[in-house]
Amino acid sequence: MMKRFYFALAAMLLLGVLGACGAAVYTALQSSPPDNLSLASFAPQGALLSIESPDFKTLLKSWSSSQEEQHWLKSDNYTSFSHSRLFSRLGEAQDQFAATAGFPPDAQFLQQVAGGQSLFAWYDIGNLEFLYITRMPHGEAAKTPLLQMRDKFEERKAGDSSFFVRTKGDPAQTVAFAVHGDYLLLATREDLIANALQLMQQPVGATLQHERWYAEAVAAVKEQPGDLRMALNMTKIVPSPYFRSYWIQQNITELKQYSSALSDLYLTPESFREERILLATNPDKETTSxxxxxxxxxxxxxxxxxxxxxxxxxxxxxxxxxxxxxSRNTSAYRDTHIAPGADLSTPIAGDTSNFEERIDETSVVVQPRxxxxxxxxxxxxxxxxxxxxxxxxxxxxxxxxxxxxxxxxxxxxxxxxxxxxxxxxxxxxxxxxxxxxxxxxxxxxxxxxxxxxxxxxxxxxxxxxxxxxxxxxxxxxxxxxxxxxxxxxxxxxxxxxxxxxTLIAGFDHRSEREGFVRLTHLLDGSGSSAQSGGGDTPPFFSRNMASLSSTFQDLDAETFTESPLNNGVIHQTVVYQWRH
Incomplete structure (x- = not known):
């Protein structure tokens, strides 16, 4: 059993989107393409981001069987997340899927539709529209709930392939599926599955793989694809109000300078290595190391x-x-979503009770910082x-x-x-x-x-x-x-x-975790004996972040390196070192 942090990120992202988005499409091919062919060649254009893995089923199994998943689900961090608007929104989408498909998109369903070589492409953040393609033997595909419930769906045609569609609810929610050969497709829009089936039968250039932002990012990578690859169309993602609301780093201005990005994750028992490529919007801008x-x-x-x-x-x-x-003072908190209050009061020059101040003396002028x-x-x-x-x-x-x-x-x-x-x-x-x-x-x-x-x-x-x-x-x-x-x-x-x-940074989690927890308990006034759980919202640092730190206590350290390449390309390497 591998206990690793990035399995959590990959599995949680796909579980939260695939399981809660509320749609599915299922299909396969008469003749299977080569094993090394990127599934991006079957995805229609227009995606905001894509995630690819040569073996998604193994990744998901590693996360589901890990101690980290069990600890996280019991943590204050998960409790806080479960009270958030995002969690509620995903829950509503999950209910919509269940009402349309006739069964819940839970963890068991995700295990059933997880195959080997896989691709997930997200086309709309607000409406949770996606396409999921995975390689799966025909016998395993027949066991999925979608195929067993095909009689409740309308049959459609895309070329020589059949797929099934069901639309229900207000607002309308679509679930579609089909099976043919060794591929399984899941999507939230009828046109996504129909176009994907057409591309599988008659490959053309109008695919995700041929979009400029995707092709340029892939071309800038020198290594083979990792155990997980994520490509992002930054030009479309950054302006999205949903991204700007939920992106916790809030570094939108910094992200505007990039047109696309690609990240490959390479997994070993001792460490995870993430190789990132970021393509600048202005390639002529000089960056020196x-x-x-x-x-x-x-x-x-x-x-x-x-x-x-x-x-x-x-x-x-x-x-x-x-x-x-x-200075080393406590920083003032400012909610960027709330406008500052205006002082509309009339300034008072003096007060009848102020007898100690001499009005004929020059006031001390405070020098600016x-x-x-x-x-x-x-x-x-x-x-x-x-x-x-x-x-x-x-x-x-x-x-x-x-x-x-x-x-x-x-x-x-x-x-x-x-x-x-x-x-x-x-x-x-x-x-x-x-x-x-x-x-x-x-x-x-x-x-x-x-x-x-x-x-x-x-x-x-x-x-x-x-x-x-x-x-x-x-x-x-x-x-x-x-x-x-x-x-x-x-x-x-x-x-x-x-x-x-240009930049090298690092964090020794193993040595700093105890001191961080001790300090945040004092700052939050919660005391060192604060317990997890409960229905209240936990203090952010001493319980929320501290519980996340405890969940991944086997993460020893993290290092980050950034260097410029040619033509405005930025290369970043992130290494997560795990305890032996």
């Missing part, structure tokens, strides 16, 4: 969350400094940083010192520059950035120098801890001394091999 080895050499092993970026802009570096080291960051911005602009590493960790007592009840998040940033760094300029710029929030006249912002084992650094005294070390053309700034020493120690054992990329 950099050697990220100098900053990655400071990364501690088997701990934390990190992101290394080549050729970072001054604005992006300042944003990370503010977020990770300088940009003014206090100006020295740091000038320093970065003059140095032209080549690479940046951002590191965070919830902390391990054996590596980052004894933890307090507040469970702080330890953070650090590493910057490289061919021009080198001036330590005095860094101290002055950081003091200027912190002064407006901590002190008057820079009182208490004194830097103290330290030396240990041929390593030197300075730390900022006072209530806001900050530690700085300069090593040639590398600058390291950390939230505390233990984190800084951890990064400096890692640099002594770093490999020197170049790592050319």
């Amino acid at each position: 950099a050697d990220l080895a100098p900053v990655l050499g400071y990364l501690p092993q088997n701990i934390g969350v990190y992101r290394a970026q080549g050729q970072p802009t001054s604005a992006s570096i300042l944003h990370q400094f503010e977020d990770k080291l300088l 940009a003014a206090s960051l100006s020295q740091l911005q000038d320093l970065l602009a003059a140095a032209h940083p080549e690479a940046m590493l951002v590191f965070s960790s919830t902390g391990q007592p054996k590596t980052l010192g004894s933890e307090t009840v507040f469970s702080p998040i330890h953070t650090a940033m590493v910057l490289t520059s061919s021009a080198g760094w001036n330590q005095a300029a860094w101290q002055q710029a950081l003091s200027a950035a912190l002064a407006p929030r901590l002190t008057i006249g820079k009182a208490g912002l004194a830097w103290q120098e330290h030396h240990h084992d041929n390593v030197s650094w300075v730390d900022l005294s006072g209530i806001h801890g900050l530690v700085l070390a300069i090593q040639g053309n590398v600058c390291v700034v950390a939230s505390d001394e233990a984190t800084l020493l951890l990064l400096l120690e890692a640099s002594h054992h770093a490999a020197s091999a170049p790592k050319k990329a």
